[in-house]
Amino acid sequence: MKSLVSPKPGTTDQARDEERTATDPAAARRTPAAAGPLASFARFVLLGGGVGVASSGVVPVLAALMPWAAANALITVASTLLSTELHARFTFGAGHAGWRQHWQSAGSATAAYVVTSTAVLVLHLVQPSAGVLYEQVVYLTAAGLAGIGRFLVLRLFVFAGSRTRTTVRAVNSAPAREAGAKVSVLFPVPAL
Known part of the structure; x- marks a missing residue:
C-alpha cells in the first residue's frame, strides 16, 4: 500500500x-x-508441521504415564510456545513474539487442543481397541485441519500488525x- x-x-x-x-x-x-500468503503458509506447514509431528511422537509416550488428555495438554502447551516463537520469527517475519502474541496464539492452540482431543475421544468411542497407529492417523488429521485454522488466525489477527505497516x-x-x-x-x- x-x-x-x-x-x-x-x-x-x-x-x-x-x-x-x-x-x-x-x-x-x-x-x-x-512473505506473501503462499510462502508464509509453506513456512507455517514446515515449522508447525515439524513441531506437530515431533509432538505427536511424544504424546503416546507421555500417555503411558498419565491420561491421554493430560499428555496432550502438556505437549500442546510446550509445542505452542515453541511454534509461536518460530512462526513469529520465520513464518511471519515479526521478530521475537511478545506476551500478547503468545496469549493470542494460546487461544488458537486451545481450539486445536479441543479438536484433537475430541477426535481421539470419538475414535475411542467408535473403536475402543484402536491402536497407536489409528490414534496417530486421527490425531494428525485433526491437527492438520486445526492447523489450517491456526494459520488463518495467526496471519490475519495475531501477527498482522507487525507484518504490514505503512x-x-x-x-x-x-x-x-x-x-x-x-x-x-x-x-x-x-x-x-
Missing part, C-alpha cells in the same frame, strides 16, 4: 522503504522475512520543520 503522504515529490516506494528501514531497526528486521510523514508540520526533524507515524494496515 502506498503512503498517504509522500516525503518528497518523485520519491519511489523503494527509496521510501529503504529510508524507513534505515531509521527503524524493527522494520529492517521484519522486511526481509515478510509510514506517513508529517511534511507540513511547522514544529518539525523548524527543528529539522522528521516525524513518522505507523498505522497498521489490515491484511487481505
Whole structure:
C-alpha cells in the first residue's frame, strides 16, 4: 500500500522503504522475512508441521504415564510456545513474539487442543481397541485441519500488525520543520 503522504515529490516506494528501514531497526528486521500468503503458509506447514509431528511422537509416550488428555495438554502447551516463537520469527517475519502474541496464539492452540482431543475421544468411542497407529492417523488429521485454522488466525489477527505497516510523514508540520526533524507515524494496515 502506498503512503498517504509522500516525503518528497518523485520519491519511489523503494527509496521510501529503504529510508524507513534505515531509521527503524524493527522494520529492517521484519522486511526481509515478510512473505506473501503462499510462502508464509509453506513456512507455517514446515515449522508447525515439524513441531506437530515431533509432538505427536511424544504424546503416546507421555500417555503411558498419565491420561491421554493430560499428555496432550502438556505437549500442546510446550509445542505452542515453541511454534509461536518460530512462526513469529520465520513464518511471519515479526521478530521475537511478545506476551500478547503468545496469549493470542494460546487461544488458537486451545481450539486445536479441543479438536484433537475430541477426535481421539470419538475414535475411542467408535473403536475402543484402536491402536497407536489409528490414534496417530486421527490425531494428525485433526491437527492438520486445526492447523489450517491456526494459520488463518495467526496471519490475519495475531501477527498482522507487525507484518504490514505503512509510514506517513508529517511534511507540513511547522514544529518539525523548524527543528529539522522528521516525524513518522505507523498505522497498521489490515491484511487481505
